[in-house]
Amino acid sequence: xxxxxxxxxxxxxxxxxxxxxxxxxxxxxxxxxxxxxxxxxxxxxxxxxxxxxxxxxxxxxxxxxxxxxxxxxxxxxxxxxxxxxxxxxxxxxxxxxxxxxxxxxxxxxxxxxxxxxxxxxxxxxxxxxxxxxxxxxxxxxxxxxxxxxxxxxxxxxxxxxxxxxxxxxxxxxxxxxxxxxxxxxxx
Amino acid sequence: xxxxxxxxxxxxxxxxxxxxxxxxxxxxxxxxxxxxxxxxxxxxxxxxxxxxxxxxxxxxxxxxxxxxxxxxxxxxxxxxxxxxxxxxxxxxxxxxxxxxxxxxxxxxxxxxxxxxxxxxxxxxxxxxxxxxxxxxxxxxxxxxxxxxxxxxxxxxxxxxxxxxxxxxxxxxxxxxxxxxxxxxxxxxxxxxxxxxxxxxxxxxxxxxxxxxxxxxxxxxxxxxxxxxxxxxxxxxxxxxxxxxxxxxxxxxxxxxxxxxxxxxxxxxxxxxxxxxxxxxxxxxxxxxxxxxxxxxxxxxx
Numbered sequence: 001x002x003x004x005x006x007x008x009x010x011x012x013x014x015x016x017x018x019x020x021x022x023x024x025x026x027x028x029x030x031x032x033x034x035x036x037x038x039x040x041x042x043x044x045x046x047x048x049x050x051x052x053x054x055x056x057x058x059x060x061x062x063x064x065x066x067x068x069x070x071x072x073x074x075x076x077x078x079x080x081x082x083x084x085x086x087x088x089x090x091x092x093x094x095x096x097x098x099x100x101x102x103x104x105x106x107x108x109x110x111x112x113x114x115x116x117x118x119x120x121x122x123x124x125x126x127x128x129x130x131x132x133x134x135x136x137x138x139x140x141x142x143x144x145x146x147x148x149x150x151x152x153x154x155x156x157x158x159x160x161x162x163x164x165x166x167x168x169x170x171x172x173x174x175x176x177x178x179x180x181x182x183x184x185x186x187x
Numbered sequence: 188x189x190x191x192x193x194x195x196x197x198x199x200x201x202x203x204x205x206x207x208x209x210x211x212x213x214x215x216x217x218x219x220x221x222x223x224x225x226x227x228x229x230x231x232x233x234x235x236x237x238x239x240x241x242x243x244x245x246x247x248x249x250x251x252x253x254x255x256x257x258x259x260x261x262x263x264x265x266x267x268x269x270x271x272x273x274x275x276x277x278x279x280x281x282x283x284x285x286x287x288x289x290x291x292x293x294x295x296x297x298x299x300x301x302x303x304x305x306x307x308x309x310x311x312x313x314x315x316x317x318x319x320x321x322x323x324x325x326x327x328x329x330x331x332x333x334x335x336x337x338x339x340x341x342x343x344x345x346x347x348x349x350x351x352x353x354x355x356x357x358x359x360x361x362x363x364x365x366x367x368x369x370x371x372x373x374x375x376x377x378x379x380x381x382x383x384x385x386x387x388x389x390x391x392x393x394x395x396x397x398x399x400x401x402x403x404x405x406x407x408x409x410x411x412x413x414x415x416x417x418x419x420x421x422x423x424x425x426x427x428x429x430x431x432x433x434x435x436x437x438x439x440x441x442x443x444x445x446x447x448x449x450x451x452x453x454x455x456x457x458x459x460x461x462x463x464x465x466x467x468x469x470x471x472x473x474x475x476x477x478x479x480x481x482x483x484x485x486x487x488x
Binding site: 030 | 231232233234273274275276277278279355356358359360362363364366367378385387403410413438
């Protein structure tokens with residue numbers, strides 16, 4: 001259970017049995033009145049958002065969140081199939097994975113948070129390696145890392161890479177930012 | 188403790204403080220300093236004090252300044268740090284700088300005249316004009332100020348009358364969500380005549396026990412200043428403190444003991460006076476165009 005003064009951006013709360021994450025948070029305290037906390041909440045399962053106002057005496061439920069480490073297997077339509085230690089299959093939707101679905105690589109370990117038995121958030125390793133399947137050749141001799149060009153990753157995600165990166169190279173991606181970090185190996 | 192990203196605002200801040208001091212000394216006010224660390228904080232329902240050993244840091248200099256008025260001061264002002272526990276947001280810092288001034292034989296509307304003159308002076312001196320651009324909108328500080336009674340504002344923007352029947356929760360939430368967003372006009376806005384339940388340390392209107400002589404000033408949507416015709420009746424003041432302490436206890440908060448020295452000063456007799464508290468940080472926000480309070484202080488707390 002949280003009190004209103006615990007609320008902040010990024011906190012996970014439970015409203016009517018549904019887990020939400022606070023995406024925006026405003027502390028308001030007009031004219032000697034009580035504090036009013038205006039929050040934007042994102043449903044951790046469906047991604048839908050709603051606004052909610054809490055007053056200083058309100059109590060807010062904390063969601064019971066469990067964690068498991070799963071291995072990624074393969075994609076099946078809109079869902080992504082993971083395996084736990086007992087080789088049980090667990091499906092996670094594209095909404096829950098968000099952008100990180102583009103950085104999944106077979107057999108990587110992913111920390112998945114569960115609310116009751118529903119997966120609500122997946123945290124990938126900070127860095128993953130993926131192959132570039134398409135990019136225009138860079139201008140010869142230009143090795144500057146400041147100039148970038150678009151490249152398409154295996155699985156279809158478009159990312160900005162330095163000019164010296166070629167089609168067929170494997171690059172390292174920072175999954176927290178979704179940005180190019182390094183070249184892992186050349187074609 | 189992080190230093191501010193852009194310390195150029197300190198130049199504006201310094202100039203504004205000099206202007207405020209000049210304004211008051213030109214009008215015969217004396218600058219005073221009252222204790223920052225005090226045995227008991229002023230009893231307010233929704234203001235919590237930071238503890239400092241067995242004592243507290245002041246949440247406002249109000250009670251000590253009024254004791255000076257009771258002692259015979261005519262016109263006093265103070266600029267200094269105040270501390271409020273748990274107040275952190277775009278417009279709130281747990282340590283902030285407050286300007287307070289008190290004038291003998293004045294009521295809240297006299298204090299509004301002072302405030303208007305102060306704003307005209309500070310804006311002209313610091314930014315060279317009383318035309319202001321803030322949060323993408325133009326505001327004319329002079330000459331006209333819009334004025335709503337609390338009753339009118341709630342009837343118009345929230346659809347009910349808190350003076351006829353007070354509902355504290357609804358009052359606070361509607362103020363934040365329905366009233367304040369309507370108070371960002373192209374001129375300063377005054378909200379006045381609060382329900383007695385929200386009067387704090389203001390006296391009631393003569394002949395109307397339901398309404399207290401209190402106003403709040405908004406400029407650019409920022410709540411900038413609060414004023415009272417000060418309550419000087421010791422019996423009434425003691426009763427309000429008792430009610431407030433009782434409510435705080437029921438809310439599970441520290442009920443703070445009453446400031447006995449303040450009450451005995453009222454009992455010895457205090458002349459009628461008006462007082463204003465004005466947030467210096469928010470004034471600097473308006474003068475510098477900053478939309479977060481952290482941008483106008485040298486260090487972020």
